[in-house]
Amino acid sequence: MIEAKNKSKIVFKNARIIDPHSGFDDKAGLIVENKVIKDFGKHLLKNDNIDDALIIDCNNNILCPGFIDLSANIGEPGEEFKENVNTASDAALASGITSIVCMPNTNPIIDQIPIIQYIEKRAKETNGVKIYASASITKNLEGEKLTEMGLLLEAGAILFSEANQVIRNTKVMKQALTYAKNFDATIMISPQDPDLSLNGVMNGGALANKLGLPGIPKVAEILQIERDIRLLENTGGKLHFFNITTKEAIIAIENAKNKELNLTCSTAPHYFTLNETAVDEWKTFAKVFPPLRSEIDREAIYNALINNKIDIISSHHTPQDQDSKRLPFEQAEFGIIGFETLLPISLDLYFNGKMKLINLIDKLTYQPAKLLNLNSGKLKIGSPADLTLIDINTPHKLKLENMISKSKNSLFDDYNAKGKILYTIVDGRIVYSDPNMKLSVEKK
Amino acid sequence: MHALDKWIKDNSISRKILASNLNISIASLSRYLSGDRIPKQEIMEKIISYTDGKINPTNFYIVKNNKNNNFSEYRKDHLLGIEDLKESEISSLLNRADDIIRENRIQPTVNQKYRGKTLVNLFFEDSTRTKTSFELAAKRLGIDVINMQIETSSIRKGESLLDTAMTLNAMQPDILVIRHSLSGTPHLLANKVNCGVINAGDGQHEHPTQALLDALAIRRRKKRIKGLKIAICGDIAHSRVARSNIKLLITMGATVNLIAPSTLMAEGLSDYGANIFNNFKEGLNEVDIVMILRLQKERMQGSYIPSAKEYFKFYGLDREKLSFAKSDALVMHPGPINRGVEIDSELADDINRTLILEQVELGVAIRMSVIEHLINNLEHKK
Numbered sequence: 120m121i122e123a124k125n126k127s128k129i130v131f132k133n134a135r136i137i138d139p140h141s142g143f144d145d146k147a148g149l150i151v152e153n154k155v156i157k158d159f160g161k162h163l164l165k166n167d168n169i170d171d172a173l174i175i176d177c178n179n180n181i182l183c184p185g186f187i188d189l190s191a192n193i194g195e196p197g198e199e200f201k202e203n204v205n206t207a208s209d210a211a212l213a214s215g216i217t218s219i220v221c222m223p224n225t226n227p228i229i230d231q232i233p234i235i236q237y238i239e240k241r242a243k244e245t246n247g248v249k250i251y252a253s254a255s256i257t258k259n260l261e262g263e264k265l266t267e268m269g270l271l272l273e274a275g276a277i278l279f280s281e282a283n284q285v286i287r288n289t290k291v292m293k294q295a296l297t298y299a300k301n302f303d304a305t306i307m308i309s310p311q312d313p314d315l316s317l318n319g320v321m322n323g324g325a326l327a328n329k330l331g332l333p334g335i336p337k338v339a340e341i342l343q344i345e346r347d348i349r350l351l352e353n354t355g356g357k358l359h360f361f362n363i364t365t366k367e368a369i370i371a372i373e374n375a376k377n378k379e380l381n382l383t384c385s386t387a388p389h390y391f392t393l394n395e396t397a398v399d400e401w402k403t404f405a406k407v408f409p410p411l412r413s414e415i416d417r418e419a420i421y422n423a424l425i426n427n428k429i430d431i432i433s434s435h436h437t438p439q440d441q442d443s444k445r446l447p448f449e450q451a452e453f454g455i456i457g458f459e460t461l462l463p464i465s466l467d468l469y470f471n472g473k474m475k476l477i478n479l480i481d482k483l484t485y486q487p488a489k490l491l492n493l494n495s496g497k498l499k500i501g502s503p504a505d506l507t508l509i510d511i512n513t514p515h516k517l518k519l520e521n522m523i524s525k526s527k528n529s530l531f532d533d534y535n536a537k538g539k540i541l542y543t544i545v546d547g548r549i550v551y552s553d554p555n556m557k558l559s560v561e562k563k
Numbered sequence: 564m565h566a567l568d569k570w571i572k573d574n575s576i577s578r579k580i581l582a583s584n585l586n587i588s589i590a591s592l593s594r595y596l597s598g599d600r601i602p603k604q605e606i607m608e609k610i611i612s613y614t615d616g617k618i619n620p621t622n623f624y625i626v627k628n629n630k631n632n633n634f635s636e637y638r639k640d641h642l643l644g645i646e647d648l649k650e651s652e653i654s655s656l657l658n659r660a661d662d663i664i665r666e667n668r669i670q671p672t673v674n675q676k677y678r679g680k681t682l683v684n685l686f687f688e689d690s691t692r693t694k695t696s697f698e699l700a701a702k703r704l705g706i707d708v709i710n711m712q713i714e715t716s717s718i719r720k721g722e723s724l725l726d727t728a729m730t731l732n733a734m735q736p737d738i739l740v741i742r743h744s745l746s747g748t749p750h751l752l753a754n755k756v757n758c759g760v761i762n763a764g765d766g767q768h769e770h771p772t773q774a775l776l777d778a779l780a781i782r783r784r785k786k787r788i789k790g791l792k793i794a795i796c797g798d799i800a801h802s803r804v805a806r807s808n809i810k811l812l813i814t815m816g817a818t819v820n821l822i823a824p825s826t827l828m829a830e831g832l833s834d835y836g837a838n839i840f841n842n843f844k845e846g847l848n849e850v851d852i853v854m855i856l857r858l859q860k861e862r863m864q865g866s867y868i869p870s871a872k873e874y875f876k877f878y879g880l881d882r883e884k885l886s887f888a889k890s891d892a893l894v895m896h897p898g899p900i901n902r903g904v905e906i907d908s909e910l911a912d913d914i915n916r917t918l919i920l921e922q923v924e925l926g927v928a929i930r931m932s933v934i935e936h937l938i939n940n941l942e943h944k945k
Contacts, residue, residue, distance in 0.1 A: 323830075324830055324831060325830050325831020325832075325834055326831070328800075328806075328829045328830055328831045328832065329646075329806075329831060330746055330747065330768060331746030331747070331765065331766045331767035331768025331769065331803060331806065332746050332747075332766075332767075332768075333767075400747065400750055401746070401747030401750060401751065442723065445723070445725055446723070446724065446725075446751075447724065447743065447745035447746070447747055447748045447751060448745070448746065448747050449745045449746065449766070450745060
């Protein structure tokens with residue numbers, strides 16, 4: 120239905136347009152033509168006098184660049200029973216996400232060119248969300264031999280990561296940072312010391328002891344961050360830490376940034392919304408890696424986002440089917456789905472944390488685009504028309520059964536949310552529109 | 564019948580002969596047998612050696628009659644842990660166990676009341692004492708027992724834990740006793756099955772029946788738990804027995820001292836109100852009961868402590884270290900014992916100072932009490 124209405128020209132009028140890149144936040148209009156942004160600004164607020172265009176009256180809702188999700192698991196290849204490119208794409212688009220970076224810990228592992236090509240092919244077939252593959256830093260994620268970084272980049276790899284692992288061998292990590300620098304490639308690490316976190320399943324401390332579960336102490340995160348920062352100082356290059364969860368990590372990263380290292384970091388909504396008590400009595404949906412931390416850490420992450428000490432919010436979408444979660448806590452898989460809760464939960468920073476909306480959207484759009492060297496994530500004439508229209512005022516309840524993701528492992532059932540996606544546009548095509556909304560489309 | 568009376572009968576002698584051989588009056592002997600008085604240490608030793616150890620101090624600690632004879636305070640369907648139990652609930656379980664011990668001694672007959680009930684022992688971890696203890700408890704109540712052989716069951720064929728539990732549930736047992744190496748497993752099952760679930764030890768989380776039987780042993784010997792000072796020593800970090808005991812003893816009003824090398828101490832236990840020590844001298848000061856925990860072999864090889872030899876020197880209980888405690892302090896151990904690692908071998912065998920075998924004996928009674936409670940509660944619900 121939407122496809123039929125797609126035109127090469129779309130006009131948005133009566134919008135509140137937010138573009139963190141240029142700092143624009145005002146009532147305005149926007150024109151999309153031939154897949155790109157043709158023009159936007161105040162002068163287009165009421166403009167609907169354009170021939171042969173689809174005109175969308177935004178009713179003062181927020182029009183901004185589509186979100187770019189820096190870390191997500193999409194089930195392919197290898198775990199199609201948990202998620203596949205189609206379901207991931209549908210879930211992402213319904214969440215205002217127009218680009219995602221998928222993690223390399225698939226089966227087979229993304230460490231060679233054909234796997235990158237396979238993902239590219241599947242994304243093309245799906246014709247929905249833009250999918251960028253990250254490749255592993257080391258072959259087979261073994262932490263020993265570097266992958267063919269240059270060739271992988273040529274094939275389309277967007278960055279290099281070991282997914283939830285780190286590179287244990289300090290020399291190999293040093294080589295990785297040094298070699299990646301040749302290609303100006305980003306190394307992305309979820310920092311947890313592998314020895315201290317071995318067998319751990321939740322935050323180390325009193326609660327883990329009470330539940331009789333092996334813990335991952337917070338010092339595991341700080342140690343790894345400090346080691347890798349020391350290496351970065353030595354080698355130069357681009358390093359990004361994702362899934363930051365502790366207070367001390369933020370301090371260490373801030374200090375390093377002050378030394379003008381090329382270092383950025385990100386976190387995921389569950390780390391600033393939930394603390395370890397969500398584990399309750401062995402609730403496996405609360406088993407995530409890295410683990411949910413103490414209230415002190417949760418609060419520190421929350422404030423670090425408001426104070427701009429964390430650059431990016433990513434979903435770290437990790438679908439797990441029932442059989443992977445209906446197990447004793449220690450045997451259950453790590454992970455929580457994140458696409459459909461990314462915006463509603465992050466908006467808490469705006470409603471209750473007094474964060475400026477434009478700064479919040481920045482962490483979902485321009486900041487990840489900048490890290491990934493993408494041309495999207497901003498409203499610039501000639502940039503790809505990847506957009507989303509958001510109603511941030513109408514309250515609604517998040518419901519597991521309404522989630523589009525193939526797996527429903529979310530802790531946010533019944534969450535009172537705001538932040539409804541009305542439209543999502545990728546390359547100038549309407550790829551999602553809210554099913555409950557009457558398409559307020561005017562045709563000339 | 565008092566165990567010693569039975570022994571007299573079995574050995575075809577008389578109270579008179581026994582009294583004269585022990586060099587005590589018949590009146591004194593009668594008072595021991597009625598439970599009005601407990602033999603002094605020297606007389607106790609004589610009795611033990613005279614009966615070749617067939618009679619031990621346990622036999623004299625008979626709790627006469629519990630004023631609170633209804634055991635209705637414990638109303639839960641399951642026994643998953645000590646964590647949420649109230650003092651009154653714990654007392655109910657202990658009181659009934661005392662009654663069972665008394666009844667058993669008077670008339671050791673198989674109970675008819677529970678005929679036709681079924682208990683399933685689902686053990687995913689090796690266990691001799693706990694499994695047989697549950698089995699014996701159930702059989703004494705006239706309950707049918709099924710022991711699940713984990714090696715040959717479908718769990719080895721890839722069937723998931725929950726599927727196995729649901730299959731068992733469909734057979735409608737009344738009680739499911741589970742031991743598993745992963746914490747929280749009994750809770751997971753309790754949410755899915757219709758029968759009563761008893762946690763027989765889950766990972767590093769809890770072992771509630773062990774804590775209950777320890778409490779029973781203490782209460783029978785010391786006549787109370789409230790106000791006692793109890794030390795728990797050894798591998799606190801990995802011990803489910805320690806966790807359950809700490810919670811129970813503190814709930815019952817005891818002071819709990821934890822003694823362990825720092826690498827084997829767990830975080831957060833002071834939140835329960837326990838005092839933390841890393842040496843015996845301070846930790847055992849004025850202590851009434853010393854509980855020694857088992858140290859797993861894999862922890863003695865350098866990862867937590869450098870060697871068993873070093874551990875015994877600093878954290879193994881011997882008479883010298885025991886002298887820091889009260890002169891009448893008693894030693895407990897949940898078994899099985901690593902002799903010469905956590906406790907001196909000769910001390911472990913000293914029936915006057917240790918409750919180790921008594922603990923095993925009381926385990927059956929406490930498990931009978933728990934099984935009865937759960938079955939009654941489930942019946943009541945129907």
